[in-house]
Amino acid sequence: MLVSLYRYNPETDNAPYMQDVEIELPEGKDLMVLDVLALAKEKDPTVAFRRSCREGVCGSDGMNMNGKNGLACITPVSDVVKNNKLVLRPLPGLPVIRDLVVDMGLFYKQYEKVMPYLVNDNPAPAIERLQSPEDREKLDGLYECILCACCSTACPSFWWNPDKFIGPSGLLQAYRFLADSRDTAQAERLANLDDPFSVFRCRGIMNCVSVCPKGLNPTKAIGHIRNLLLQRAT
Amino acid sequence: MGMNSVTNIGRNGIQDWIIQRVTAYVLALYTLFLLGFFVTTDVDYQAWSALFAQGWFKIFSLLALLSIAGHAWVGLWTVSTDYIKSAMPRFLLQAACVLVMFVYVVWGIQILWGL
Ligand code: SF4
Ligand code: SF4
Ligand code: FES
Numbered sequence: 001m002l003v004s005l006y007r008y009n010p011e012t013d014n015a016p017y018m019q020d021v022e023i024e025l026p027e028g029k030d031l032m033v034l035d036v037l038a039l040a041k042e043k044d045p046t047v048a049f050r051r052s053c054r055e056g057v058c059g060s061d062g063m064n065m066n067g068k069n070g071l072a073c074i075t076p077v078s079d080v081v082k083n084n085k086l087v088l089r090p091l092p093g094l095p096v097i098r099d100l101v102v103d104m105g106l107f108y109k110q111y112e113k114v115m116p117y118l119v120n121d122n123p124a125p126a127i128e129r130l131q132s133p134e135d136r137e138k139l140d141g142l143y144e145c146i147l148c149a150c151c152s153t154a155c156p157s158f159w160w161n162p163d164k165f166i167g168p169s170g171l172l173q174a175y176r177f178l179a180d181s182r183d184t185a186q187a188e189r190l191a192n193l194d195d196p197f198s199v200f201r202c203r204g205i206m207n208c209v210s211v212c213p214k215g216l217n218p219t220k221a222i223g224h225i226r227n228l229l230l231q232r233a234t
Numbered sequence: 235m236g237m238n239s240v241t242n243i244g245r246n247g248i249q250d251w252i253i254q255r256v257t258a259y260v261l262a263l264y265t266l267f268l269l270g271f272f273v274t275t276d277v278d279y280q281a282w283s284a285l286f287a288q289g290w291f292k293i294f295s296l297l298a299l300l301s302i303a304g305h306a307w308v309g310l311w312t313v314s315t316d317y318i319k320s321a322m323p324r325f326l327l328q329a330a331c332v333l334v335m336f337v338y339v340v341w342g343i344q345i346l347w348g349l
Contacts, residue, residue, distance in 0.1 A: 200247035233248045
């Protein structure tokens with residue numbers, strides 16, 4: 001199989017380029033894209049990429065595989081390969097540090113803006129803040145996000161305004177805390193979101209939904225936030 | 235944290251969003267009404283000027299015109315802030331859009347009420 005790798009080392013290269021590597025795939029076994037990268041690294045040890053858990057939990061190996069964002073460690077080659085060719089690029093829209101490694105600074109900045117932690121002004125109870133099973137259920141489909149950035153870097157609105165639009169990942173987390181029965185800062189959270197950019201740049205394109213490796217639905221969460229803002233404004 | 239702008243019509247994102255939805259409904263209604271009129275009436279000068287002679291239709295038309303202006307304002311403001319990153323050309327484009335919208339509205343009022 002032909003693997004085409006995006007290569008860029010700002011210290012030595014004037015511009016990014018694509019490097020072609022021929023990889024022998026073992027018979028009768030479907031490798032993950034991350035395994036293919038490991039094989040490529042055996043041939044050329046200078047290839048840089050991030051990975052840690054290699055089982056879709058840590059979120060560090062988000063990349064663009066034949067045009068679609070996903071986690072290399074849980075994406076079978078057979079799912080993405082086209083005409084026996086695999087093109088690997090870094091996540092689109094973020095500055096490249098080297099090869100497949102991107103600078104996630106802007107992504108984390110947007111995450112930080114939504115106050116991704118519980119705020120509760122009430123005195124702490126002796127043991128714990130209880131939550132009913134029904135209220136806990138409201139967090140399903142929200143808390144599972146691993147911050148891999150596959151969604152936000154697939155979103156055109158985030159490409160155009162990565163400094164002002166929070167993006168699908170951050171907004172999913174914004175709603176995760178808006179929906180939490182133990183949180184008391186809902187008013188403050190909503191006040192921080194009602195400008196024309198933070199939430200409303202979402203155009204409902206749903207690229208985020210189609211790439212999320214965890215099967216989450218940021219567009220739906222954004223719809224819930226919009227409804228909360230609407231209730232607050234009328 | 236939030237970013238609002240003086241060239242924006244609404245004071246925040248939710249107002250823009252509401253303006254965009256409401257004006258879209260008005261424009262859809264107006265379009266459907268006109269389509270219905272064209273289908274059910276044998277349109278000639280008489281019928282056309284009789285329609286525009288009615289007070290309610292003048293008001294409906296003005297509402298549609300204001301809706302176009304509001305809809306275009308929000309829409310073009312959004313597009314310009316997406317694609318034009320330097321402030322001066324963006325401001326000039328926004329100002330030009332607002333001016334055109336203003337002229338259309340005043341001109342439309344003149345036409346509707348035969349001023
Ligand atoms: S639905 Fe919204 S957040 Fe998701 S990709 Fe589209 S514009 Fe971006
Ligand atoms: S919502 Fe999905 S794609 Fe987006 S950061 Fe979270 S896990 Fe990754
Ligand atoms: S290596 Fe951890 S998610 Fe792929």
